[in-house]
Amino acid sequence: MKNSNYLERIRFAIEIVNLKEHSPDWMNPGDPNWDQILDPCISIGIDSLSDNITDELLDRYILLPGPNTLIFDYTVYNIGEHQLKIKIHDIENDNWLLPPIQINKLRIQSIPVLPNGIYYPADSNEELFGARLLGQRGEWKFTFITPVKESGGLKLGLWS
Amino acid sequence: MDYGLEILEEFSSLYAYDLTVAIFGSEAELYAEDFTVEQSLVDRYNLTIAPYTEFIKDKHILDIGCGTGMWAVLMLMAGAKSVTCIEPKRFMADGINVFAQKHKLNLVCHCATHLDLLERDEVYDTVFVIDAGCNLYNFAPHYIGQLRNLTNHLIIVDKHIDPVYGELYVKRIKSFDHRSGISFLPWETVFDAPQTDLDDSDPDNDSRQGRALYMYMSPEYYKHAFWVLDYKVVDFRENTTAINQSALLGMFVFVVKTTQ
Numbered sequence: 001m002k003n004s005n006y007l008e009r010i011r012f013a014i015e016i017v018n019l020k021e022h023s024p025d026w027m028n029p030g031d032p033n034w035d036q037i038l039d040p041c042i043s044i045g046i047d048s049l050s051d052n053i054t055d056e057l058l059d060r061y062i063l064l065p066g067p068n069t070l071i072f073d074y075t076v077y078n079i080g081e082h083q084l085k086i087k088i089h090d091i092e093n094d095n096w097l098l099p100p101i102q103i104n105k106l107r108i109q110s111i112p113v114l115p116n117g118i119y120y121p122a123d124s125n126e127e128l129f130g131a132r133l134l135g136q137r138g139e140w141k142f143t144f145i146t147p148v149k150e151s152g153g154l155k156l157g158l159w160s
Numbered sequence: 161m162d163y164g165l166e167i168l169e170e171f172s173s174l175y176a177y178d179l180t181v182a183i184f185g186s187e188a189e190l191y192a193e194d195f196t197v198e199q200s201l202v203d204r205y206n207l208t209i210a211p212y213t214e215f216i217k218d219k220h221i222l223d224i225g226c227g228t229g230m231w232a233v234l235m236l237m238a239g240a241k242s243v244t245c246i247e248p249k250r251f252m253a254d255g256i257n258v259f260a261q262k263h264k265l266n267l268v269c270h271c272a273t274h275l276d277l278l279e280r281d282e283v284y285d286t287v288f289v290i291d292a293g294c295n296l297y298n299f300a301p302h303y304i305g306q307l308r309n310l311t312n313h314l315i316i317v318d319k320h321i322d323p324v325y326g327e328l329y330v331k332r333i334k335s336f337d338h339r340s341g342i343s344f345l346p347w348e349t350v351f352d353a354p355q356t357d358l359d360d361s362d363p364d365n366d367s368r369q370g371r372a373l374y375m376y377m378s379p380e381y382y383k384h385a386f387w388v389l390d391y392k393v394v395d396f397r398e399n400t401t402a403i404n405q406s407a408l409l410g411m412f413v414f415v416v417k418t419t420q
Contacts, residue, residue, distance in 0.1 A: 009190040073190060110187035149191065 007076045008147045012084065014044070014070045015105035016134075018063040036065040038100060041089035044072060049143075050080035058089065067104055076146045084117075084142040088134050101134045108148055117142035164205030167237055168197040175233055178262060183228055183255030207394060207411050208290060208317045209238055215313050216240050219285035222311065224274045225292025229256040232267055235288070244284065245269035246277065278306050287311040291318055304386065308418045313389075316414040390415035 020036050040063065045056030061070065076082065088101060106115035119128040122137035134140055172195055180192035208231065209216065217239035223232045226245035229252070235243050245268065247253045253271035260267040270276075274289075287307060307314060394411045 009194060011187050011190045013187050071187065107187060109191045110184040 005077070007078060008149060009073060009075050010146075010148060011071065011073050011109055013105075013107040013110070014086070014103060015067050016061075016063060016070060017067045017102045017104045018065050018100065019102055020065065020100040038063040040101070042070075043085075043087045043089060044070070045085050046074050046076075047083040047085060048076075048078060048080070049083060051078055056085075063101070079146055082144055082146055084144065085139055086134065086141075087139045088136055090136065103132045103134065103140060106142065108144065113144075115142060163210050164202050165197065167234065168202060168205055171230075171234060171237060172197050175259075175263065179228065179230065179233065179255075179259050182259040182262070183252055204319070204411065205234065207413055209234055211390075212286075212315055212415070213238055215286040215315065220244070220283075222246070222277075222282075222284040222287045224277070224287060224289045226252075226256070226269060227291065228252060229259070229267070229269060231288065231290045232256070232269075233265065236265055236267060240266075242266040242268075244282065246272050246274060248273045277310060280310075282310070284311045286313045286315060289314070289316045289318075304416070304418065312417060312419050314416050314418055316412070318412045319410070387417040388415070389417055 018036070018038050020038055039060055041058060041060050043056050043058040045054060047054050055074070057072075061068070084106075086103065103115050103117070106113050115132060116130050117132075117140050119131035119134070120126070120139045120141065121128070121135060122139075131140070176195040177192040180188050180195065184191075216235050218241055221232075221235050221240045221243045223229075223235070223243055223245045226232050226247045229245055229247075232243040232245050243266070245253070245256060247256070247269055248271065250271050253269040256267065256269040259265075260269070274292075287310065304314060390413060392413045394413070
């Protein structure tokens with residue numbers, strides 16, 4: 001795979017936490033019939049900001065209660081700023097006061113990075129820096145610079 | 161002068177993938193598959209290993225702050241009898257040991273710090289500190305003096321140099337092992353290097369916020385206590401094409417004989 005025409009191949013691991021609470025029935029808080037599993041449509045994509053290239057994949061994910069790790073690979077062809085973007089398209093019983101999905105961890109090539117992205121709510125022009133809770137229809141973006149193997153912050157590689 | 165290219169290509173084909181995956185896990189497979197020997201790595205090999213083969217070949221080596229163990233493996237490939245590594249990050253130490261067992265290499269890594277060395281009884285022919293001196297801010301003369309019982313030769317090679325003064329750049333940051341959740345604070349131990357811009361009496365001083373310190377590791381300072389065999393600072397800034405901050409700017413090399 002060496003000496004190919006791509007700049008680098010990157011493996012992302014995103015830990016998404018399903019925060020949906022147990023049964024709201026105060027008389028029966030441990031109701032096993034209450035479904036805590038979420039199955040939202042999530043689009044995960046990469047934007048190359050320098051070349052205006054967008055690559056996005058929409059899929060339905062099963063999110064068990066607690067942390068869930070989504071792993072995907074992306075091939076980068078050019079140097080410069082890129083954005084990882086995540087958008088939840090539909091969740092039943094979504095509530096903007098208590099968003100049920102949170103981005104907990106982000107790893108690039110297995111290296112943990114601080115997931116300090118920006119959340120863009122769908123129904124306003126706000127930019128929420130450092131937000132990790134994903135509401136419905138809004139978009140979360142994380143900026144990184146390629147090649148990430150040369151990134152001082154990531155400490156990636158055998159000799160960094 | 162691509163003296164090290166051949167041996168690095170051999171390392172790349174034999175060990176790079178297994179070493180990367182042993183340490184970083186399957187999430188680093190793509191990086192491991194795409195590992196390539198770049199010119200900057202060859203340059204570093206020519207400054208780190210190639211000039212000091214007389215201190216490596218048929219010797220027992222200690223590598224303080226080995227990181228991923230790449231240099232330790234390269235020392236074995238250069239003829240070292242054995243290499244013992246010290247690395248405080250647990251996942252790295254464990255990964256190196258798994259890798260060494262798989263390839264049946266005479267390489268062992270202890271999860272410890274350089275301060276733990278003084279309590280050990282082992283003796284080594286040569287001690288290497290490669291790209292770790294920046295974290296060992298208490299790597300001062302009297303600590304090196306204590307290493308006399310441990311070794312005859314100490315070789316410090318580091319890329320964290322101050323480009324203005326050409327001296328070892330000492331980071332003052334909190335080190336944190338994300339995998340184990342253990343944080344270790346190097347500045348909690350006694351700071352005994354020469355200080356110029358540090359006021360430790362004030363915990364809110366901005367030097368606590370990561371301001372750079374410069375450890376004056378120069379022959380002039382150390383010649384009273386040690387036999388300085390080699391000292392050089394190499395500037396790569398004109399040659400580098402990398403865009404990010406980790407671009408190789410220069411190299412600092414300091415070789416001392418600790419006993420007469």
